[in-house]
Amino acid sequence: EGGAKALCDVLRRLGDGYRHLQQYRGKEAIAAFEKLSASEGNTAWVQVQTGTAYFNMAQYQMAEQSFQKARKLEPSRxxxxxxxxxxxxxxxxxxxxxxxxxxxxxxxxxxxxxxxxxxxxxxxxxxxxxxxxxxxxxxxxxxxxxxxxxxxxxxxxxxxxxxxxxxxxxxxxxxxERHYNAWYGLAIIYLKQEKYQLAEYHLRRALAINPRNSVLYCYLGIVLLSAGSCFEALQVLQDAIDLDPANPLAKLRKAMALSHLDRNLEALEELEQLQQLAPRESMVYMQMGKILKKLGRLQEALACFNHAIDLDPKGGNAVKAQIDRLQMQDVEEDDSFL
Missing domain, CATH: 1.25.40.10 (Tetratricopeptide repeat domain)
Known part of the structure; x- marks a missing residue:
């Protein structure tokens, strides 16, 4: 009787984890699997489910660790x-x-x-x-x-x-029909075609299925920015950052939105944080240069533009154009969010 009860407890925990996973509640799924004992959780099936939960939340480094464990436990899987x-x-x-x-x-x-x-x-x-x-x-x-x-x-x-x-x-x-990745894929097509209402609709369908994915929120923010809904976009991008504070794309787009609203000091602060996360990303320095130019800090802007060229010489033409316009305060900046 004791053995049967123990088995039922294990099956219940496995079932709880799998149920949360199917409902795209990744944190809850992982928490349920972590309640298993070391021997119970040390199976390829559990590690694949854990990796899938991290994957659905776009936490790819953690997902990799789980899938690697699964491969070691069951190389033929x-x-x-x-x-x-x-x-x-x-x-x-x-x-x-x-x-x-x-x-x-x-x-x-x-x-x-x-x-x-x-x-x-x-x-x-x-x-x-x-x-x-x-x-x-x-x-x-x-x-x-x-x-x-x-x-x-x-x-x-x-x-x-x-x-x-x-x-x-x-x-x-x-x-x-609950495959959120396909809804996201359709949204990307409509975003590229500048059909922002359709892109927003499909991203919201994806988020209704999987509300724990920071990438989906990030792209919804990009769509809203492109459609001119900057205030709503800021909230959505903050949701993306709350889900994954290390999401560099969300921080970059949030900074661009803040700058678009002339909240340049806040934008600069966001980029300085991003600089710590992605110190070799040329686009960060490009955006910092644009904002510093708006603030009249031209020498600092020039330094940022030059550093962007050093990091990405192939993309230097766009940066050089910014340098050429550095003294032209009345030139309207390109605020494209794509």
Missing amino acids: VVGMELYSTVLWFLKKEHELCYLAQELVALDKTAPQTWCVLGNCFSVQREFETAIKFFQRAIQVCPSFTYAYTLAGHEHVSNEDFEKATASFRSSLRTD
Whole structure:
């Protein structure tokens, strides 16, 4: 009787974690799995679920750690490795991603996860057409594998083939209407097409499914900024930062919004914080230079522009244009948020 009760307790904790995960409550899912004993939680299945929870919250470094543990515990595991490959894609770990692809090809060429990992391997090398072929192969192997459609859609976006991208994301939603990644993908298309109302609608649909993802809030903020709703955008971008204080894109866009509202000292403070997070990001220094120019601190602005060129010589033309306009106080700045 005692053994049966203990087993039921373990199953209840596993069930609680999985239930939270399916409802995109990542913190609660992780907390439930952490209640397991060391032996109970030290399984590949638990580690994959934990990695998925971190992935859904866009916490890719933590997700990587969980997926690595899962691989060590069960080297032959294929299920869940498509998400691990996307984590490696975001972290730009090309070598690890290629090694994972080789391992899965050796394990199971009939699994859609294998073809998705191969697709991500070529995507990170910017070989978009080859990546699309592998994602299509995953769909052929398993037509109900939702994530393959979504990955193909993102590659079509990279190729600026928005018609095919839209078709891919809609196919994804036909297999799973709660796949927030596909709603996000459609929103990115509409953002690029400057159809801001449609972009906002699709991002809000994604957030209704997964309200714990700072990237979704960040892009909603960008859409609202682009549509001219700066005050609402500021709140949304702050929500993104609250969820992930280390989100550099949210901090950058918040600073741009504050500057647009002539709250330049606040914007500068935000960028100085961001400078600590991303000390080698040229765009941070570019924006700091623009704000310092607005404040009349021209020597400091020039120093920032020169540092931006040092960090990114290829993007130097845009910065040099700012330097050329440094003495021209009446020139209107480019406030594009894209």
